[in-house]
Amino acid sequence: MIKSDVLVIGSGISGLSYAIKISEQMPDAKIIIVTKADEDESNTKYAQGGLAVVTDFDKDNFQKHIDDTMRAGDGENNREIVEMVIKEGPARFQELVEWGTQFDKEKDGDFKLGREGGHTENRIVHHKDITGAEIERALLETIRKSENIEMLAHHYVIDLITQHHVPGKELNTDDISCYGAYILDEKSRKIKKITAKITLVATGGAGHVYKNTTNPIIATGDGIAFVHRARGKVSNMQYYQFHPTALYSKRDGMLFLISEAVRGDGAKLRLKNGKKFMHKYDEREELASRDIVARAIDNELKISGDEYVGLDCREMNQEKFKEHFPNIYQKCLDEGIDPFKQLIPVVPACHYLMGGIETDRNGQSSIKNLFAVGECTNSGLHGANRLASNSLLEGLVFGHNAAMKTVELLNINDFNFDDLKAVPEWNEEGMKMMDEMVMVSYLRRQLQEMMSDLVAIVRSNARLELAQKKQREIYEAVTELYNYSIMSPQLSELRNLGNVSYLIIKHSLQMKENKGSFYNKDLAQKPLTISNL
Template identity: 40%
Template structure:
C-alpha cells in the first residue's frame, strides 16, 4: 500500500550536497532525505583527491579564481566562480567542525595545520584531503551527523520517479510541491510532499559505457527537472577522468589526480613519457587535455591503455599518501611502489546541468538544485580538479540560508493524489530494459565520447530518438521498476547531451569535434528550454 509523507523540505540525494544541506536545516524544520540505495552509495564516497580551497597564506582568492577560469576555457561565469572561491574556507571550516579527519601537515616549520596537495590546473597547493580517500571521510562524517539529528528523516532504497508541481495538479499558483517516490522494498510508489524540494542527485556519467561513477549516476535530477519545465545548460561538456585503473576485474576504480600532483609520470607501453608533446604543463595539464592526449596515443598505437608511474618516489611516501590506491592496486597484483599502473580515461563528471543561481534556485519556484546535478557556471567547459565537492558545500549553505529565510512564507502543499497503477501491468519482458540500457551506453561511448564528429552525433541522435519512443511506450504500459526509472532518465539525459553537442559548432574544453577543431571567438553557453522541444 502506498503512503503519503509530508515535510518542510524534501532533499532527493544523500551525497555531500544533500547531507550538507540537511544538516544546516535540521535544527529549524522537518527534513526528509531520500537515498536510492544505502546512504554511502553515491559518488561522494568515491572522491579520492580532495577539496580545493584557499587555505594557505601564499595562495589567494584571485589565484584560485584565475585558475578556474583558465581551466573552464573562457566559459565560466565569473560571478559564480568568485562566489564559490570566496566561500571556500568557510565551507572547509564547517567540515572540520563536523569532524572530517583531514590529513595533518607533517612539516613542523609550517603554520598550515593540514597537508595541502596540488592537482592539474592549480597554480598552488590548495587541495585539502584525507589521505587519498577524502570522499569517504566526508561521506562517513556527514552520515554520522545526519543520523544523530532528530529533525532529519532518512529514507533509503527510495527512487524518485517524478516531481509533483502545482501545474501538473492543476492547482493554484506555481512551484514544486513534492515527488512521487518508488519504495524499492515494497515496490509501491509513495507521495512525498514538501514546501521546498531540492535535487541533489549527482551527475549522469552512467550514460557512458565506461565510467568512474557508481551505478546510481543516471542523471535522475536533471531528467526530472527537464520534465518539470526547467532549463538545462552545457550538457555537451562531459568530463572524462584521464586515469581509471585498467584491469579486467576492476570495476571503474579511479586513480586519483593527486598522484600526478605529487610527480607521477604518464608513460606509453614502451616506457616513454608523452605529455610534453601535448601541453607544456605535462601531467599537470587540465583533465580534458590529458584525457585527449591519452585517447590519441591509445588510438595511434592501438594500445588498450597507457601507464601512470610514481615508483620513482620513496615507497613510504607512496604508501602513506596513497593508501587506498596502493591497497586496491595490490589486490590486482600491481605494486605501485615498483610498477606503473595501467590506466584509461572514463566518463567522470557532468559539467552541465539544471540552470540555477547562486542560491540554487531553478526555473520552478520552490525547486532547488545543488551539486553535480546543477549548472552554476562554476565549471565552464571543463571542471578544474577538486572544485566539485567545494561546489556542493558552498551551494548547500547558500540554499539553506535562502530556504530558512522563506520557511514561513511558502504555504502547505495541496492535496496530491496517489500514484495510479490501475492502467499498467507487470512486464514479462524486462530483457528489453537491459538491452536498451546497454545499447544506449555503447552508442554514447562510440559516438558522443572524448572526440566527436557531426556524423557520429547524427548517428547518436537517430538512435536516441528511436530509443526514447520505445522507452516511453514501455513506461506507459508496464509497472515501473528501479531499472526502468534509471533507463528513462538516462535516455532523456543522453538526448540533451546529443542536442547540446550538435549545437556547439566549435571545439572548447571537454567538447572536441574534428569538424570544428578550433574555438569560436565568442564563447557562449548552450541553454536548452523544454518548451522549445
C-alpha cells in the same frame, strides 16, 4: 500522502550539508532525506583527491584559485560565481572540520596540501585517498544527531510533483511550482506521494550514460531527467569531463579511479613502450587540465592501437605513496600490479558532468520552490571543464547558500498548496509487472554503447547525427516499455538515461566551437598537439 517542510533528494555532500544547516536554523522543521541506495552511497563517497580551498595564505591566495578555475573552465565560467565560491570556501571548510571531518595534517598541525592538474599551488586538503568517504562519514554522524531529520534509504524518486499533475490545470512553463515528488519505496514496492514546501535536488551525475565511468552505479542522471521532464531549465550538457586515469579493466561499468593527486605528487604518463608523450600536448605535461590530458591519451591510443597507457610511479617515494594513497596501492596489488615495479595501466573514463539544472547563486532552479546543488547542476562555477577537487567545494558553498535561502522562504510561510488536494496518487491501473529485465538491460547497453562510440571524448558532426537517430529509436522503445509496465528503479533509470543522452547530443549539435571538455574534430582550428616532437 506524507507531508514535510523540506524534501532532500540525495545523500552526498550537497544534500547532507544542506539538511544540517536547515536543521540547525529551524529545529522544528520536518526534513526528509530520500536516497535510492544505502544512505552513504553517493558520488561524494568515491571522491579520492580532496577538496580545493585556499588555506595557506602565505603561498596561495583567492585570485590564484580563481584564475586556475577560470582557465580550466576555458573562460565559460560565471566569474561572479567563481569568486563567490572560492572566497566563501574557507568558512565552509571550517564548518566541515567542526562537524568532525578528519583531514591529514603535518607534524606542526597545518593541513597537508596536495596539488592536482590545473592548479598552480598546493591547496588540496585531503584524508589520505578516501577524502569523500571521510566527509560522508562525518556528515552522516551529524545527521543522526538531528532529531528533525528523517533519512529514507532505498527510496527512488520517479518524478517531481508540479502543476503537470493537477487535472485541468493550465500549465505555464514560465511559472512552474514544485510540490514534492512521487517516490518508490523499493522494499514495499509502493509509490508514495511526499509533499514539501521546499525540495532540493542533489542527485549527482550521470556517468552510466557511458559504458565506462568512475561513478558509482547510482549515477544515472535522475535529477536532471526529472527536472527536464518538469520543464525546468537544463543547460551545458555537452560538457562531460573524462578523467584521464581510471584503472584499465576488460569489464565495462565502474572503473577504479587513480586520483589526479598521484600525478600531482610526481607520477608520469607513458606509452606501453615506456615513451613519454604529454610534452607534445601541453607545456604543463601531466599537470595540464583533465580535458587536455584525456584527449592526449585518447589520441595516443588511436595512433598506437593500444588499449591503455601507463602511469609511472616507479621513481616516487614509496613510503609517501603508501601513506597518501593506501587504497590505490592496495587496489593495484589486488590486481597483480606492483606500482613501484610496473606501469599502472590507465584509460580515460567518464567522470564529471559540468552541465545540468540551471541555478542562481542560491541554488534556486527555474522552478519555484525547487533548489538544486552539486553535480546535477549548471551553477556557473565550472564552465566548460571542472578544475580538480572543486566539486566538493561547490557542494559545500551552494549547500549553505541554498539552505539559508530555504530558511528565509520557510520563515515567510507563503505557500499555497491548494492544488495538492487535486494531485492524484500514482496510477498503475492497467500496468503489468515485467516478468524479466532483459529488455531493460538490452536497451541500457545499447544506449551506453552508442554514447561511448559516438558522443565521447572526441566527437564529429557525422557521429552526433547518427547518435541522434539511434537515441530516438531507443527512446521510442523505452517509452513503449514505460507506458505499459509497473514502475521499477531499473526502468526509471533507463528512462532517465534516455533523457540525459538526448540532452547531451542536442547540446553537442548546437556547439559552434570547441571549449574545454567539448571537442568536435570538425570544429577544430588546430591539431591536438602543440609540436611535432
